[in-house]
């Protein structure tokens with residue numbers, strides 16, 4: 001904002017300064033320019049030139065002084081001066097006396113007369129000189145114009161303006177300016193509010209002793225910039241050149257304009273800070289700061305209500321979903337539309353995901369149960385296989401340990417089963433095994449469990465039993481009355497078994513019990529042979 005404001009000020013000042021300077025020229029500088037013009041006219045006066053060539057000729061002198069007297073009234077100070085080269089005499093008249101205007105004789109070695117000899121030497125047609133008037137005791141702004149006859153210089157003529165009046169009108173009228181300075185063509189200060197800064201009689205001094213405007217600036221860069229502006233202004237008379245300089249320790253804008261009529265520069269300084277103090281912005285900055293904080297708080301609250309909170313809810317629900325819980329995210333009515341939509345989709349997704357998962361889990365459970373069941377059963381006879389029977393028996397043995405209710409184990413082995421296989425083939429053998437399984441199952445009914453122990457060998461667990469029941473079953477299996485007869489390829493084949501049994505005893509293990517039943521069965525088998 002400050003940079004922008006500075007830019008605006010610079011462009012505004014540029015326009016303002018240009019107009020102001022034109023106005024100044026008309027209002028204040030015009031009298032000075034007028035004086036210069038008159039002095040130039042006076043220098044062209046033929047009678048003056050004639051006298052200047054022959055200063056001792058009284059007739060020519062009278063003629064010239066008469067003509068000049070008419071001019072005198074036109075000068076604003078109603079005075080003139082003439083300095084003649086031929087006799088080094090200085091004439092001055094303000095009309096106060098009708099005497100000879102001769103005042104004194106100039107002397108080359110006198111510092112206060114140096115201006116004259118310098119002008120003669122450098123042959124400067126017009127020179128404005130700020131110098132004290134020794135006679136009147138005031139500082140005057142002199143307009144010095146050479147009296148020329150072709151190339152020859154005959155003297156100097158001109159008038160003086162009271163500097164203090166001029167300064168009041170010109171330099172002290174500061175408006176927005178922090179300082180107005182007039183310099184000659186090389187930058188030596190001619191008009192300044194502070195008289196001590198004015199470079200009196202610049203023309204008579206060498207550069208080391210002059211007071212240049214550039215010395216008022218704080219650094220070399222600023223001096224360079226101002227010198228550059230001087231050069232530009234000189235090549236574009238009446239055009240204002242702006243540059244930024246450091247003066248009196250602060251940044252200032254310097255507007256430079258060249259006034260060709262008097263070969264001077266006018267430089268106006270503007271202290272940007274005083275023109276545009278930072279404090280002007282402080283209120284605005286506070287408003288901006290407070291607005292910014294309010295806006296941030298509102299944005300934060302809205303973001304929290306519309307986005308952050310609903311997302312936190314969603315996050316919690318997702319964490320719960322990881323634990324297989326369907327948690328419904330709580331939604332405030334401020335939640336953003338997109339977020340609401342997102343959460344709705346999430347709910348649908350999580351519900352169907354959990355349903356699908358439950359379905360999957362129950363299917364897996366079913367399959368596992370089925371697999372466990374299958375793993376325990378013999379696929380051909382659908383009786384317990386060895387593994388299934390062992391599991392069942394270990395459970396039953398634990399039960400027996402607790403209740404001590406007796407039970408028995410019967411080992412049943414088909415006699416010469418290999419012959420059936422060999423004679424009718426394996427498929428028939430399988431068929432026989434299935435029939436044997438059904439037969440044994442029917443005999444045992446609810447009294448116990450039947451298992452296929454391997455090949456053609458079966459085991460029967462007779463639960464909560466005593467020796468008598470076991471004996472009954474054994475006898476039934478060995479007896480002729482209820483023999484198992486299977487029709488194979490139109491032949492009735494009687495299936496015979498070798499059967500051995502054992503009752504559980506104190507301190508028994510399954511191994512021991514099996515061993516006894518096995519032993520009993522083989523005893524029967526070998527006895528038969």
Ligand SMILES: Nc1nc2c(ncn2[C@@H]2O[C@H](COP(=O)(O)OP(=O)(O)OP(=O)(O)O)[C@@H](O)[C@H]2O)c(=O)[nH]1
Pocket residue numbers: 380413414415416417418419421425426427428429430433454455456
């Ligand atoms: N068809 C069929 N045969 C089987 C199966 N498992 C075992 N076997 C047969 O059963 C026969 C058992 O033979 P063995 O142990 O000598 O028994 P066995 O011929 O009854 O002889 P003994 O017991 O001494 O009377 C073998 O020939 C096996 O190949 C099966 O699942 N199906």
